[in-house]
Amino acid sequence: MLDSSETIAAIASRPGPAPRAIIRLSGPEALAISLGDFRDESGAHLGLPARPCVYAGQIHLTSPTLQLPAKLVLWPGPQSYTGQPVAEVHTIGSPPLVNHLLAHYLASGARLAEPGEFTLRAFLSGRIDLSQSEAVLKVIEARSPRKLQSALEQLAGGVAGPLKSLRDRLLDRLVELEANLDFVEEPDVSPIFRQGLVDDLDEAIHTLNGILNTHRGRDQADARARVVLIGKPNAGKSRLFNALLNHEHAIVSPVAGTTRDYLTAACEFDNVPLTLIDTAGEEIARDAIESAAQDKRAAQLIDADLVILCVPRDELPAFSFLDLSAHQLVITKADLSSNDLPTNALLTSAATGDGIATLQSAIAAALRDLSAHHEASQVGSHWRESLERAAESLSQARAVAAGFHGEELIAAELRLVIDDLGKIVGAVVTEDILDQIFRRFCIGK
Ligand SMILES: Nc1nc2c(ncn2[C@@H]2O[C@H](COP(=O)(O)OP(=O)(O)OP(=O)(O)O)[C@@H](O)[C@H]2O)c(=O)[nH]1
Ligand SMILES: [Mg+2]
CATH class of the missing domain: 1.20.120.430 (tRNA modification GTPase MnmE domain 2)
Incomplete structure (x- = not known):
């Protein structure tokens, strides 16, 4: 991967159908390869440019015979992202066409880029530093x-x-x-x-x-993962929050809408450090304070690494339509009813302490998984x-x-x-x- 003398190519746009797709080539032959079967609007072949430029025209492919409308953005010199000659081919975002075109470039002398290889070349050429x-x-x-x-x-x-x-x-x-x-x-x-x-x-x-x-x-x-408790008013979020922290931190009351601001607490479950966050119940705001509470709640969701949806066991049937794919479902108030549980739900009772330790471990395990997948942080x-x-x-x-x-x-x-x-x-x-x-x-x- 440290060898910059080969010309590399890859699809640089998001996978899937889109109005436009981009194939990027970098290396000594990038311009020659991209210009090979390209003709401008008058049908003429174009030579290597001396300066960065954009050409509009078609790419003429054989087997199957195709004329793809395309734009070439060419950087002959060191001003490109990678510091090498770079060509970007912008064309229609049809996955089979784009794959066909990429295969054509690979057959013309380019090699498929490794993950991160364009950025690696940018780094090796001194265009960007490691950080x-x-x-x-x-x-x-x-x-x-x-x-x-x-x-x-x-x-x-x-x-x-x-x-x-x-x-x-x-x-x-x-x-x-x-x-x-x-x-x-x-x-x-x-x-x-x-x-x-x-x-x-x-x-x-x-x-x-x-x-x-x-x-x-x-x-x-950035260091601590943010774990956010959400749910309807009175779902038992604040009492669960206190139970998880083993500390009477948040106000708990039978009045719906008790929590307005969000509360944060730094803690550690199974040696995984995290910030636990209690939020206002999700509801339609009736006044300025409620609407501010909903804004704060939404802001916490955006920054969350893990979202825990709290649903009281006695209200379970009403929630059965929920799309839970993005959340960890936790059933609260287990002591209050014996309703059937959805699969993947964790059963807790802040009143009896049942399931609290299991939930702590589940949170730690989920965060470990997350950081294994996203080592970016x-x-x-x-x-x-x-x-x-x-x-x-x-x-x-x-x-x-x-x-x-x-x-x-x-x-x-x-x-x-x-x-x-x-x-x-x-x-x-x-x-x-x-x-x-x-x-x-x-x-x-
Ligand atoms: N029996 C029983 N009651 C619970 C349990 N958890 C919470 N409650 C009660 O449910 C009511 C609401 O609890 P909270 O923790 O304040 O609920 P919340 O989701 O924070 O509510 P908002 O802040 O209003 O959104 C309180 O009266 C709690 O004592 C539980 O595990 N068992
Ligand atoms: Mg609360």
Whole structure:
């Protein structure tokens, strides 16, 4: 996958019928392959363009003989997404036609792209840095507006710029240090050089901590899964919320519409950290407060990782038409009736405590499943880990430099810092990091 000399191709638009589909090609032959059977509106073949351009016309295919209306968007040079020649073929979004066209490009010398390979090439050519590639993945996989927003922020604010200059400065210092190491007969570097080094390291620590703090806040907002309790008024959400937390947190009352604002509580079930959220009952709002409560409720749903629909056992038949595919169904107030249960429903009673522990484990298991499927939320941690390690080595280097230790020790710590920073800005990238990240993309991205 690290070889950029082959031309790769893939369908870049969403699968399924659509007004338009896009096939993307990247690599040395991308333009030639896409122009091969393409004719412009006057029926003429077109040569390779010198600049990015758009051609409109038809693609002439044989077996079966077809003329597909198409637009070619061509980037001959390094300004493309991947930094290589790129062609995007926009045509009618009929899956069999698009597959046929892709097969035609594969027969003409392109190879089917691996998942994430376009973005990998963008990274390898220096068009985007590692944190931006991860952001691309997060944008693709974002499951909620909040996550999308944080992914977009990451994409816009690539940390590579400031980190790269930091790394370059430290590299200069390392070179000076190592030059000194070569003169073994000289006992030590001058105290002035040492003070300069300590000052530089202080500044580097300051910069790095600044970056870490900015991103720490952002990632923590993402770290805990959000589990939201919903249901009709009086369904027993708040009492269940309290029972799950083993704490009288929310007001519980027989009056429908007790909960207006939503309540959040950080907790852990079976070692899985999460935020549990109690919401107002779902109803048609009759006044401004109720309508505000419904807005807050809806906002919590949008950000939810797991939604738990609470239905009291004594009201079960009324809910049998519900589409439960997106929710975990929990039957509340088990002690109140002996109605039959739908399959997949978990039976609880906050009054007797029955089923509470089972529900806690089920929530933990569901979240574990989710994070196994959507490791995107953990992807950013590759570079966060590197940053944290770099910060550690940096303070270590500073301590060594400020004390009366030898240059070799300082140099060794500096080398670690530089390596870790390099992992982020792309100067040193181990193949397994790349593999882990880019494998998660879908084909065509
Ligand atoms: N017997 C019994 N009563 C319950 C149980 N859970 C809740 N209740 C009662 O049902 C009523 C409503 O409970 P809440 O937890 O306040 O219901 P809610 O869904 O939060 O209601 P809203 O906040 O109004 O939407 C209260 O009187 C609770 O004591 C249960 O497991 N068994
Ligand atoms: Mg309530």
